[in-house]
Amino acid sequence: MSAIYERELDSQLNGLTGYVYGALMLLFGGIYVMVCQLDGSPYFTETLDGLRFIYFVSIPLLTMRSIAEERHQKTDQLLYSLPLSMTRIVLGKYLALVTVLAMPMAVMALYPLAVNALAASGTVHLRAAYSALAGFFFLGMALAAVGLFVSSLAESVGVAAGICFLVMLLTYFLTPLAGYIPASPLASLIALAVTAALFGLLVWRLTRNGGFAAAFTLALEAALGVCFAVDSQRFGGLFAELAGKLAVFDRFESFAYDILDLRAIAYFVSVAAVFLFLTVQSMERRRWAS
Amino acid sequence: MIEVSHLTKRYGGRTAVEDLSFTVGSGAVYGLLGPNGAGKTTTMNILTGCLAATEGQVTIGGHDIFDEPIQAKRLVGYLPEQPPLYMGMTVREYLSFVARAKGVRPAQLDGQLERAAAVAGVGDVAERLIRNLSKGYRQRVGIAQALLGEPEVIILDEPTVGLDPLQIVEIRQLISSLGREHTVILSSHILSEVQAICGQILLIHKGRLVASGTPEQLEAQSAGQVTYRLTVKAGPLEARQALEPVSGVTEVKTAPAGERTELTVAVSDPSPAMDERISFAMSDKRIPVLRLEREQADLEDVFLALTRDADQTAAPGRAPARKGGRRP
Numbered sequence: 009m010s011a012i013y014e015r016e017l018d019s020q021l022n023g024l025t026g027y028v029y030g031a032l033m034l035l036f037g038g039i040y041v042m043v044c045q046l047d048g049s050p051y052f053t054e055t056l057d058g059l060r061f062i063y064f065v066s067i068p069l070l071t072m073r074s075i076a077e078e079r080h081q082k083t084d085q086l087l088y089s090l091p092l093s094m095t096r097i098v099l100g101k102y103l104a105l106v107t108v109l110a111m112p113m114a115v116m117a118l119y120p121l122a123v124n125a126l127a128a129s130g131t132v133h134l135r136a137a138y139s140a141l142a143g144f145f146f147l148g149m150a151l152a153a154v155g156l157f158v159s160s161l162a163e164s165v166g167v168a169a170g171i172c173f174l175v176m177l178l179t180y181f182l183t184p185l186a187g188y189i190p191a192s193p194l195a196s197l198i199a200l201a202v203t204a205a206l207f208g209l210l211v212w213r214l215t216r217n218g219g220f221a222a223a224f225t226l227a228l229e230a231a232l233g234v235c236f237a238v239d240s241q242r243f244g245g246l247f248a249e250l251a252g253k254l255a256v257f258d259r260f261e262s263f264a265y266d267i268l269d270l271r272a273i274a275y276f277v278s279v280a281a282v283f284l285f286l287t288v289q290s291m292e293r294r295r296w297a298s
Numbered sequence: 299m300i301e302v303s304h305l306t307k308r309y310g311g312r313t314a315v316e317d318l319s320f321t322v323g324s325g326a327v328y329g330l331l332g333p334n335g336a337g338k339t340t341t342m343n344i345l346t347g348c349l350a351a352t353e354g355q356v357t358i359g360g361h362d363i364f365d366e367p368i369q370a371k372r373l374v375g376y377l378p379e380q381p382p383l384y385m386g387m388t389v390r391e392y393l394s395f396v397a398r399a400k401g402v403r404p405a406q407l408d409g410q411l412e413r414a415a416a417v418a419g420v421g422d423v424a425e426r427l428i429r430n431l432s433k434g435y436r437q438r439v440g441i442a443q444a445l446l447g448e449p450e451v452i453i454l455d456e457p458t459v460g461l462d463p464l465q466i467v468e469i470r471q472l473i474s475s476l477g478r479e480h481t482v483i484l485s486s487h488i489l490s491e492v493q494a495i496c497g498q499i500l501l502i503h504k505g506r507l508v509a510s511g512t513p514e515q516l517e518a519q520s521a522g523q524v525t526y527r528l529t530v531k532a533g534p535l536e537a538r539q540a541l542e543p544v545s546g547v548t549e550v551k552t553a554p555a556g557e558r559t560e561l562t563v564a565v566s567d568p569s570p571a572m573d574e575r576i577s578f579a580m581s582d583k584r585i586p587v588l589r590l591e592r593e594q595a596d597l598e599d600v601f602l603a604l605t606r607d608a609d610q611t612a613a614p615g616r617a618p619a620r621k622g623g624r625r626p
Binding site: 010011012014015018019022081082083084085086088089090091092093295296 | 343347385395
């Protein structure tokens with residue numbers, strides 16, 4: 009696993025993407041610190057809040073190559089023939105991504121201290137600052153796993169970046185977008201039915217088994233129908249509620265103001281675990297199909 | 299060393315490999331021979347654990363490739379058709395990465411790298427970027443990679459495709475020398491290549507094993523397949539009738555050419571006595587023989603005949619599969 013990790017880290021650091029991400033993070037980090045912290049706000053979260061958009065620009069860049077490039081260059085054959093389990097290979101790649109994510113954050117960890125040392129007016133609340141930074145890092149970990157999964161599905165690097173960017177965008181704006189769905193039970197049902205169909209498409213992409221995907225989608229839709237028939241009132245606003253739970257970016261908001269939100273961290277770790285699991289499955293599936 | 303039994307691989311509705319069974323012993327060069335699309339790459343991908351079979355079993359050194367993939371893969375070094383190289387690394391970096399990924403201990407790492415690089419002949423380009431190497435050298439790096447971890451079996455998929463004639467000769471020599479210490483399985487659609495370097499041939503067509511054995515055995519198999527080519531001064535019917543009483547004649551094909559007839563006669567008796575029997579049969583009927591040629595099938599003909607036969611048996615619609623797919 010360490011060999012996979014080192015090679016992946018090496019390729020990240022030999023390419024441009026790792027540096028683009030680091031530069032963006034540090035540049036905008038500096039700007040936000042100037043604007044927010046030096047202006048006198050004691051809350052480092054405000055800086056990090058603003059920096060979330062760097063993630064949805066740079067996560068696609070960081071993760072697009074990880075697996076799609078291997079497939080494109082046919083080096084994935086080597087990975088498949090190595091005496092290593094796919095879980096270790098995926099974990100090695102993921103940990104390398106996480107390392108790259110962490111690099112600018114190590115520098116950013118100095119910002120609150122620097123502000124406190126330099127600015128006469130600004131006194132950053134340190135405990136809040138570091139718990140927020142931890143939360144910010146875990147948010148990145150969750151998103152990186154999503155990106156890795158997208159890379160494992162895509163046939164080319166460009167497609168991986170594009171889809172990943174769309175997914176990030178959708179996740180980022182999920183709550184406001186879901187707000188457009190009327191709160192009526194029927195509207196929720198329709199939105200959920202459409203989502204279930206999209207999910208079915210993903211299952212089909214993963215399994216390449218049309219019959220299974222169709223059965224799966226029908227079962228989901230049928231379950232929705234039955235639930236709606238039993239208690240249609242419960243569906244009022246349900247879509248927005250569920251969308252809120254899936255809005256990974258929004259979870260970070262609870263880190264504001266001196267709370268190390270362990271539930272949010274558990275949430276980020278679970279998202280990462282689920283998508284890493286899916287990545288391993290998507291790699292294993294390629295053994296079965298052409 | 300390797301046992302393959304009843305291996306089948308289907309892609310959607312297409313069957314790439316069907317009921318393939320063979321055994322590979324230790325310490326020889328095996329050639330997986332077959333035309334393009336015969337299922338060679340699919341078979342190799344399954345042997346190396348890159349692909350899962352639809353049905354059947356593969357064991358390597360007693361380890362099932364599906365149930366104990368890690369142990370089985372340790373025994374195998376694989377060079378896919380396109381060498382899996384990271385272009386941005388130097389040869390040394392790349393080989394060191396593969397060795398570590400294969401679990402070579404740090405204490406043995408340098409020694410193994412040196413040995414693999416020396417055997418594959420890439421020692422002098424160790425510090426160069428793979429991107430800048432010629433195709434022949436890339437192939438060598440691919441072979442060096444397969445040698446790491448000291449596997450007992452080396453599997454090479456079309457190792458000489460796309461190389462220039464000199465490189466082909468060099469790679470063939472390299473493979474022959476590997477055969478002294480390892481079991482080598484290589485695939486090729488070029489008969490002369492397999493004949494030149496392989497001690498054992500597995501002939502595959504349309505995903506089935508149609509023949510196997512040493513080159514000599516395969517030739518001997520077809521030694522019974524002697525054909526005569528004749529040109530006689532007579533009509534086709536007359537010529538056929540003349541050959542009817544001759545024992546040992548199994549099939550007569552005629553092609554009229556003016557007042558002459560070209561005959562292709564297949565016989566079951568390979569002994570030279572057939573020469574006389576055919577010749578006398580013609581003179582008994584007072585048919586002038588203008589040409590009489592005896593042809594014995596060589597490996598090339600066996601290859602062509604077997605692959606053509608399989609075509610014909612596979613052709614009529616959904617004919618039931620021949621059991622075992624193996625010809626006597």
